[in-house]
Amino acid sequence: MSIPSDLREAAVVYQVTGWRRWRTLILPAIFPYLVTGMITATGGAWNASIVSEYVSYKGHKVMTLGLGSLIADAADRADFRLLLAGTLVMAAIVITGNRVVWRRLYALAEARFRLD
Amino acid sequence: MAILTTLPSAPGAGEVLLAAEDVKKYYGDDRSPVLEQVSVELRDGEFVALLGPSGSGKSTLLRILAGLMPPSEGRVLVHGEPLGGPNAQVAIVFQSFALFPWLTVLDNVELGLLATGLSPAERRARAEQAIDMIGLAGYEEAFPKELSGGMKQRVGFARALVVHPEVLFMDEPFSALDVLTGENLRQELQELWAQHSIPTRAVLIVTHNIEEAVALADRILVFGANPGHIRVELKGVPAAERHVKGPARAQLVETIYQIMTNPELDAAELMQQRSLAARGSEPKTGGSRARRYQTLPDVSIDDLTGFVQYLATVGGRGNVHELSRDLQMRADDLMALVEATDLLGLVDLQNRHVLLTPVGQRFADADLDGEKALFRQIALEQISLLRYIVRELETSPTHTLEAERVTDDLEHSFSSEEARRQFETVIDWGRYAELLTYDDSSGELRLDEEHRVPELPS
Structure with a gap:
């Protein structure tokens, strides 16, 4: 739907088919949506994995090594200094990821793959 | 049913390259028709225009002939063989340009060659050649968004011509451009076609612009809407008179205008009426269905009087080209002025020369009051x-x-x-x-x- 019909027609007329069709038409045309989707998916996945690192059920604690379990455990034990440190590390990772990966992809989407 | 007046084909027109046979198209569950039974032939050497208002199915017919969509009924024949998919003989120039924004000019032009199996070096050479021919040299590495509309459409033309299509389709190719740019590009295309600089054997243009169709085509199919159908087929102005505005073009434009502004009337009948009217001594106003008023060119009174004054100062005559240059006016605007002053009997147009009439001379010589009195009378x-x-x-x-x-x-x-x-x-x-x-x-x-x-x- 996000691929303009005139470009689709041009691809048919000039016999751009198969993998070439993906590379020159479909992937570039959906690139901005792809980036947005990847950000959402990555965020959601990370969120879920952090939560699942530390599960407390009927008095049993199941945990694995990781930032999520560290933060949850620190909160449980009221170790506020560790909690603060863990949260700061998490924020730093998010910001770095944004700067290094997502913003650049967004900029690329905006500069090269905008349809208008 | 489509009324198809069969005309002798254009001189030099040969073998049928592409044909639609009783093609119909409808959409949706209620099968609402967009195109009623239509038959068209495109012959070797022909430039054909599909002319009509929006919703008359002319673009739909172009897409069916290009194999971009199948007809609901009827069939398309390429060299006599039924067409089953995209038509490989055809390249299209789109109204919206349809350039890939993420590809450079060169890559956009090369796009059509990817499927040909040429080596990258050959592809590059052919693309460069097309880019040169169409006046895009120097823009190879630019992206479409850096280009003006006219330049974008040049890329569209280069991309279409680089594949050496047997048939070139153009879907309203100039209507997204401003008038001057469009006219310029149209003339260049016309030259390429007339001088056989391109190996293309036939051209089909879809347009709603009467002037454009008349300036370009050997044959004009006038479409009507609701549902789309061919109302009449007209022969174009002879090639020799086609590239300049003149009586032959003006007359055909007027005929088509009459047909298109009277969608409820039978086109054949209208044309007969017109030829009868032409045989009479004077065109009568207020005839049964004739237009009551002539079309006034869009000319302000200042320009009109200024133009007559100017003509008087240069000896009462001037060549259209020189006038356009000296007055620094676009040819269009100048022609509107000439038309207006001609309408008022102030000038005469003869073979691209504008001549001041005696009345025009009197008008130029008069003082302001005299000028107005004379204008009042002739107007x-x-x-x-x-x-x-x-x-x-x-x-x-x-x-x-x-x-x-x-x-x-x-x-x-x-x-x-x-x-x-x-x-x-x-x-x-x-x-x-x-x-x-x-x-x-x-x-x-x-x-x-x-x-x-x-x-x-x-």
Whole structure:
């Protein structure tokens, strides 16, 4: 739907088919949506994995090594200094990821793959 | 049913390259038709125009012939063989350009060659050649968004021509461009085609612009809407007279205009009426279905009088090209001026030369009052719309007239936009002639008190 019909027609007329069709038409045309989707998916996945690192059920604690379990455990034990440190590390990772990966992809989407 | 007047094919037109046989197209569950049974042939050497209002199915027919969509009924034949998918003989120039924004000009042009199996070096060479031919050299590495509309469409042309298509399709190729750019590109294309600089054997253009169709085509198919069908097929202006504006083109434009502004009438009958009218001594106004008023060129009175004055200063004659250059006017605008002054009998156009008539000379020599008096006289004689308005004002007890009545009346003959333009022009001229005044806020026309017209020429 996000691929303009005139470009689709041009691809048919000039016999751009198969993998070439993906590379020159479909992937570039959906690139901005792809980036947005990847950000959402990555965020959601990370969120879920952090939560699942530390599960407390009927008095049993199941945990694995990781930032999520560290933060949850620190909160449980009221170790506020560790909690603060863990949260700061998490924020730093998010910001770095944004700067290094997502913003650049967004900029690329905006500069090269905008349809208008 | 489509009415297809069969005409002898254009001189030099040969073998049928592409044909639609009884093609119909409908959409949706209720099978609402977009295109009624249509048959078309495209022959070797032909330039064919599909002309019609929007919704007349002309673009749909182009897409069916290109194999971009299958017909609901009927079939498409390429060299006599039924077409089952995309038509490989065809390249299309799109109205919206349809350039890939993430590819450079060169990559966009090379796109069509990817499927040909040429080596990268050969592809590059051919793309460069097409880019040079179409006037894009130096822009190879630019992205489409860096280009103006005209340049974008040049890329569209280069991309289409680089594949050496047997048949070139153009879907409203100039309508997204401003007039001057479009005209320029059109002339270049015309030259490439006329000089056989491109190996293309036939061209099909879809357009709603009558002038464009007349300037380009050997054959013009006029489409009607609801549902789309071919109303009539007309022979184009002979190639020799096609590239300049002149009587042959003007006459065909007028004929087509008549056909297109009377969608409810049978086109064949209309044409017969016209040829009868042409045989009579004078075209009569107020005929049964003929347009009541002539079309006034969109020319302001200042330009009009200035033009006559200028002509007088250069010896009462001038070549159209030189005038356009010396006055630094676009050819279009100059032609509108020539048309307007010709309409008023102030000049004569002969073989691209504009000659001041004796009346024109008198007009140029007169002082302002004399100028106005003369203009008043000739405008009333020549301009049927002005005559009508003044007569209405004369007979009205209050000597006033609602502007809306005039514009409504004009809308029977013109599009509402054109009607507005016609109205503004006639008001401009009528005010100058001191025949009438117009109050824009009340929308009221009033007879100019000082100049009651003693008697009107009938």
